[in-house]
Amino acid sequence: MAEGAVTIIGCGPGSAAYVTGAARAAAADADVLIGSPRLLDLFPRGPARRVESRGDVEAVLREIDAAPSARVVVLVSGDVGLSSLAGPLLRRLDRGRCRLVAGVSSVQVAFARLGLEWSGARIVSAHGRPAGEPEQALAGCSSAAILCGTREAVEWAARAAASLEGTHAAFLCQDLTLPTERIDRLTAAELASAAEKASSLSIVVLAPNQQLTITNEQP
Known part of the structure; x- marks a missing residue:
């Protein structure tokens, strides 16, 4: 993941068993990991700074803006393309710096x-x-x-x-x-x-x- 990149990960419907390998690999490469407590708990602790967020788009954007050179990963439930926080974020961010990782809905x-x-x-x-x-x-x-x-x-x-x-x-x-x-x-x-x-x-x-x-x- 390039510096300054924002990756939005679909984390599946709830169980850790339904988090994909691609999602785990992307999360492991993060400098900053943003998500609800339930979603953060799906991933093992590593060097990334963890930021709790409960779906507040503005709060997530502030965290992204505060770390312009960091590799930021935003965790969303289900799939990124279905009733997801990914939509509002993509409308506000430069899509060239964003990558989406599909999840199970x-x-x-x-x-x-x-x-x-x-x-x-x-x-x-x-x-x-x-x-x-x-x-x-x-x-x-x-x-x-x-x-x-x-x-x-x-x-x-x-x-x-x-x-x-x-x-x-x-x-x-x-x-x-x-x-x-x-x-x-x-x-x-x-x-x-x-x-x-x-x-x-x-x-x-x-x-x-x-x-x-x-x-x-x-x-």
Whole structure:
């Protein structure tokens, strides 16, 4: 990694087992490692200075500006191209000094756990901002993945599930790849009731009605 370079790493859905070799190699080459405590804990301690950040774009940019010649690595959850801090950072930084390292997304894991293809899925982020009316956001989709993380987001997903309940099944996927992983097939009403206690690492999958066997077992 060249001096002054900024590398943004996708760290996967949660488990250290899902952090790629490319991500580990890039992190090991850093002078400054920026990320949430959960993401920093995925990497062994080394000579790099560690900076805790909880998704504050301005704080991350200040750290980058304070070390203009350092090799800076920014850790983001999931994949860099999906509802990620990478987007806002790239809009503010010189792209010539930036490199992205792809990661495994929770969407990939959720569909894999359910044994479903996701190439045609509609991906909607209901986390942190209004996602519009479910009927409009999901119009014409064959399947959908709704990125949650808050009670309001899961409630929005429950409204989406209600709008498709005649044709689609809803799955609440929590803490994917972690020891506390849980996947439940729920009605729209059950999903709404689960919103209050849903994990902050939640995704709701809406898939065409079919018989699926959910074991909640990780490979």
